[in-house]
Amino acid sequence: xxNSKTSSFSLHCLxxxxxxxxxxxxSHSLIDxxxxxLGLKGTKEGCGEGECGACMVLLDGKAxxxxxxxxxxxxxxxLITIEGIKGKAGGLHPLQKTFMAEGAVQCGFCTPGFIIxxxxxxxxxxxxxxxxxxLELTGNLCRCTGYEKxxxxxxxxxxx
Amino acid sequence: xxxxxxxxxxxxxxxxxxxxTGRAAYADDREFAGMLYAAAVRSPRPRIKILAxxxxxxRGIPGYVTLVTYKDIKGVNKWPVVMQDxxxxxxxxxxxxxxxVALVVAQTAAAAKAAARLVEVKYRELPxxxxxxxxxxxxxxxxxxxxxxxxxxxxxxxxxxxxFDNAAYVVEGEFSTNYQVHAYLETQGAxxxxxxxxxxxxxxxTQCPFYILDAVAAALGLPYHKVKILQTVTGGGFxxxxxxxxxxxxxxxxxxxxxGRPVKLIYGRKEDFQSMSxxxxxxxxxxxxxxxxxxxxxCRVKYVLDxxxxxxxxxxxxxxxxxxxxxxxxxxxxxxETYAAATNKVPCGAFRGxxxxxxxxxxxxxxxELAAKIGMDPVEFRLKNMLAPGDKTVTGQKINSSxxxxxxxxxxxxxxxxDKKTQNSKLKTQNSAGIARGLGFSATYYxxxxxxxxxxxxxxxxxxxxxxxxxxxxxxxxxxMGQGALTVLAQIAAETLNAPYESVRVEEVDTSKVPDSGPxxxxxxxxxxxxxxxxxxGPLRERIFKTAFDLLVLKGARASxxxxxxxxxxxxxGKSVTFREVTAECWNRRHKMSEQGWYAAPRxxxxxxxxQGDAYVIYSxxxxxxxxxxxxxxxxxxxxxxxxxxxxxxxxxxxLATGQAQGGILQxxxxxxxxxxxxxxxxxxxxxxxxxxxxxxxxxxEYDITFLEKPYAGGPYKAKGMGEVPLIGVxxxxxxxxxxxxxxxxxxxxxxxxxxxxxxxx
Numbered sequence: 001x002x003n004s005k006t007s008s009f010s011l012h013c014l015x016x017x018x019x020x021x022x023x024x025x026x027s028h029s030l031i032d033x034x035x036x037x038l039g040l041k042g043t044k045e046g047c048g049e050g051e052c053g054a055c056m057v058l059l060d061g062k063a064x065x066x067x068x069x070x071x072x073x074x075x076x077x078x079l080i081t082i083e084g085i086k087g088k089a090g091g092l093h094p095l096q097k098t099f100m101a102e103g104a105v106q107c108g109f110c111t112p113g114f115i116i117x118x119x120x121x122x123x124x125x126x127x128x129x130x131x132x133x134x135l136e137l138t139g140n141l142c143r144c145t146g147y148e149k150x151x152x153x154x155x156x157x158x159x160x
Numbered sequence: 161x162x163x164x165x166x167x168x169x170x171x172x173x174x175x176x177x178x179x180x181t182g183r184a185a186y187a188d189d190r191e192f193a194g195m196l197y198a199a200a201v202r203s204p205r206p207r208i209k210i211l212a213x214x215x216x217x218x219r220g221i222p223g224y225v226t227l228v229t230y231k232d233i234k235g236v237n238k239w240p241v242v243m244q245d246x247x248x249x250x251x252x253x254x255x256x257x258x259x260x261v262a263l264v265v266a267q268t269a270a271a272a273k274a275a276a277r278l279v280e281v282k283y284r285e286l287p288x289x290x291x292x293x294x295x296x297x298x299x300x301x302x303x304x305x306x307x308x309x310x311x312x313x314x315x316x317x318x319x320x321x322x323x324f325d326n327a328a329y330v331v332e333g334e335f336s337t338n339y340q341v342h343a344y345l346e347t348q349g350a351x352x353x354x355x356x357x358x359x360x361x362x363x364x365x366t367q368c369p370f371y372i373l374d375a376v377a378a379a380l381g382l383p384y385h386k387v388k389i390l391q392t393v394t395g396g397g398f399x400x401x402x403x404x405x406x407x408x409x410x411x412x413x414x415x416x417x418x419x420g421r422p423v424k425l426i427y428g429r430k431e432d433f434q435s436m437s438x439x440x441x442x443x444x445x446x447x448x449x450x451x452x453x454x455x456x457x458x459c460r461v462k463y464v465l466d467x468x469x470x471x472x473x474x475x476x477x478x479x480x481x482x483x484x485x486x487x488x489x490x491x492x493x494x495x496x497e498t499y500a501a502a503t504n505k506v507p508c509g510a511f512r513g514x515x516x517x518x519x520x521x522x523x524x525x526x527x528x529e530l531a532a533k534i535g536m537d538p539v540e541f542r543l544k545n546m547l548a549p550g551d552k553t554v555t556g557q558k559i560n561s562s563x564x565x566x567x568x569x570x571x572x573x574x575x576x577x578x579d580k581k582t583q584n585s586k587l588k589t590q591n592s593a594g595i596a597r598g599l600g601f602s603a604t605y606y607x608x609x610x611x612x613x614x615x616x617x618x619x620x621x622x623x624x625x626x627x628x629x630x631x632x633x634x635x636x637x638x639x640x641m642g643q644g645a646l647t648v649l650a651q652i653a654a655e656t657l658n659a660p661y662e663s664v665r666v667e668e669v670d671t672s673k674v675p676d677s678g679p680x681x682x683x684x685x686x687x688x689x690x691x692x693x694x695x696x697x698g699p700l701r702e703r704i705f706k707t708a709f710d711l712l713v714l715k716g717a718r719a720s721x722x723x724x725x726x727x728x729x730x731x732x733x734g735k736s737v738t739f740r741e742v743t744a745e746c747w748n749r750r751h752k753m754s755e756q757g758w759y760a761a762p763r764x765x766x767x768x769x770x771x772q773g774d775a776y777v778i779y780s781x782x783x784x785x786x787x788x789x790x791x792x793x794x795x796x797x798x799x800x801x802x803x804x805x806x807x808x809x810x811x812x813x814x815x816l817a818t819g820q821a822q823g824g825i826l827q828x829x830x831x832x833x834x835x836x837x838x839x840x841x842x843x844x845x846x847x848x849x850x851x852x853x854x855x856x857x858x859x860x861x862e863y864d865i866t867f868l869e870k871p872y873a874g875g876p877y878k879a880k881g882m883g884e885v886p887l888i889g890v891x892x893x894x895x896x897x898x899x900x901x902x903x904x905x906x907x908x909x910x911x912x913x914x915x916x917x918x919x920x921x922x
Binding site: 027039040041042043044045046047048049051052054081082083085092095096099100101103105106107108109110111112115133134135137138140141142143144145146147148149150151 | 170172173175176177178179180181182183184185186188189191270342343344345346347393394395396397398428429641642643644815816818819821822823824825826827848849850854856857858860863
């Protein structure tokens with residue numbers, strides 16, 4: 001709920017499976033809410049204008065650039081950040097395991113965004129092809145890997 | 161050598177887990193009690209005389225704390241990097257649009273940015289120079305020294321004019337290359353934390369913590385022992401975090417010193433584009449001469465780099481370009497003259513390849529033109545002329561046995577199907593849709609380490625501690641920036657100590673723990689820090705092996721046979737002990753279980769006057785072939801596949817090395833085809849990822865990578881250096897492939913569709 005006097009907003013949402021109710025400045029973007037209000041630092045800001053994908057999070061299961069949304073837009077919705085990405089039995093998610101095993105991680109700054117984008121794809125399309133993966137990940141920039149090992153990591157996570 | 165346990169294996173990255181879970185703490189992820197935030201006030205114009213700076217309006221921003229200008233500098237207002245011409249904050253004149261002229265500090269990052277926008281800089285515009293070639297003209301206005309020349313080098317060998325007169329074939333061409341932006345995904349950032357004794361601790365995203373130590377100590381006027389630099393997890397560097405993080409960190413430290421509070425300074429992407437270093441735009445006129453038999457006899461090069469407004473690393477970048485300017489060939493008569501020219505644009509510095517990719521694009525393109533003129537296959541022509549062990553480079557340096565260049569070329573020729581695919585001349589595979597396919601080749605060499613120009617910095621330290629529980633902690637002075645240093649160096653430590661790989665941890669750099677180890681650049685980390693670790697581990701190894709032998713004898717092993725050590729276990733005569741048991745016994749015996757190591761690169765003999773002598777201690781080599789499709793209607797090029805082969809000595813971790821190769825290739829391809837930074841009237845037009853285009857997953861070619869490990873006796877486990885060589889030869893291979901596909905010879909990078917199209921219309 002918006003409070004015009006203090007320009008703050010009382011935000012209710014589900015973050016990584018936990019109910020959150022927080023009074024936040026209405027001016028906060030979604031990435032501000034995640035990093036500054038919740039202190040979840042795994043979501044990275046790479047460009048601030050939706051071009052690099054480093055700040056991607058799952059909103060109601062879909063990947064969005066958290067730098068392009070206002071926090072107030074997620075009222076009543078479900079947010080998952082990299083901290084909430086886990087395997088079915090807890091522990092590491094298959095994507096996290098294959099990113100490690102394939103050598104898809106170098107500097108790592110883009111990695112949370114790639115894992116989020118890949119998870120969104122695999123939720124939507126559990127039998128994604130290599131072409132699907134290539135197309136889906138065009139919104140995520142990586143300057144280290146040349147993308148080869150990232151693509152093979154996502155391919156190997158399919159069906160796991 | 162014994163069979164290796166850890167070196168040469170694709171062991172898991174040490175930092176992968178924290179990175180896939182989002183737990184890795186980069187600069188912006190760190191918080192300190194009472195922390196304030198800084199933002200830069202930047203010059204709006206290419207060259208200004210600063211008349212006044214006022215924060216009257218900025219004070220109205222809630223949370224505003226203070227303005228920091230050059231007047232707040234207690235130390236020396238001169239950034240100590242190479243030429244020392246760059247002030248931490250300008251006093252009278254700002255020399256490029258985007259230069260930091262002051263800083264504001266506020267309670268939040270948002271408030272600091274808002275306040276920075278409201279700080280008023282009163283200025284008078286001064287005439288400026290945008291074009292480096294105009295800067296070198298006699299009647300140009302002078303913006304840098306007497307002649308706008310930041311730096312200049314020569315290589316002179318033989319009788320060049322005569323050799324060209326006598327040459328049967330001569331080719332000449334002018335080539336140019338544009339900027340490349342590092343586009344590390346993590347922008348620049350630092351946090352400075354004041355200490356109670358008047359000192360400061362700086363947390364920084366950086367390749368070169370010791371450059372920051374120099375800079376912060378100078379800016380704050382502090383002795384080095386009161387300044388501590390801690391490297392944070394670093395989200396990519398590629399040279400872009402060599403020198404300039406020292407400027408960012410010094411700015412944060414000046415703000416911390418003035419306010420007495422921790423201050424965080426994190427760059428936005430736009431200001432990172434506008435003010436941080438870049439790959440220099442390059443311009444070159446190159447000529448080659450060959451005799452009737454197709455032997456290279458002469459080479460003349462004039463090579464100019466656009467240095468930007470301050471020298472920063474331009475002299476060293478230019479020097480590396482100078483040494484490698486003629487390509488990896490035997491040529492008796494050579495004249496190379498090179499210049500770094502000053503302009504009123506962003507200062508350029510280190511970027512993977514360091515002055516080589518620009519000139520390599522020129523000379524490897526022209527080598528193809530020469531081969532065509534002679535009527536020789538370009539690969540055959542290269543093989544005929546290229547360096548092999550025993551040959552001398554253009555600086556007169558004798559190539560030693562660690563040179564697999566010819567094998568690399570043959571490997572790539574074979575794997576790419578070169579002979580079959582290039583049998584017919586151009587337009588051979590043009591299909592009905594108007595798409596032409598072509599294959600292009602290049603070969604390169606790369607002097608590993610800093611070489612003669614950087615010899616005073618070419619040393620590194622290491623500290624190895626073995627704890628009572630047998631875990632091993634290694635401190636080094638070179639950094640992890642994504643390339644895998646923490647992993648590769650842990651493998652080297654584990655191998656030398658026979659410690660289980662899992663038990664070894666390499667720390668991010670802390671300048672208070674190891675001596676100045678120079679920068680993490682020039683593909684030197686495996687070689688320099690690796691050798692320093694081996695030096696430190698040597699005495700420990702002796703104690704551990706001696707103790708292991710004693711324990712095995714105590715266990716009843718007959719001492720007749722040799723003791724073996726592998727995978728953290730020591731064995732003899734049917735008995736074995738673990739590294740853990742042995743180190744526990746070492747502690748019982750009160751052995752010293754901590755050692756410091758040191759490695760200094762061997763001396764070089766290069767003379768700056770004539771450019772003759774040994775320039776680098778050792779070289780890495782590469783060969784590339786690129787297969788492309790060119791759309792003849794639009795000039796759009798798509799790279800289908802790159803075959804590459806490398807001789808970088810022993811490969812310490814194959815998976816990581818392949819990742820370095822693929823990343824370097826794509827970075828080179830992205831520069832070759834897409835990346836186009838534009839200046840208009842001294843202002844950067846496209847400082848963002850929307851208008852400055854980088855290769856994505858959709859553009860990725862297929863990779864075919866081969867390593868030929870020519871052992872280098874001076875390297876740790878015979879390794880050389882890997883980081884940069886994969887990028888250097890990509891652009892000319894792509895340009896040569898375009899020419900092979902459709903006859904369009906484009907002499908300027910990026911190889912944009914409009915340039916290809918224009919050549920096709922000729």
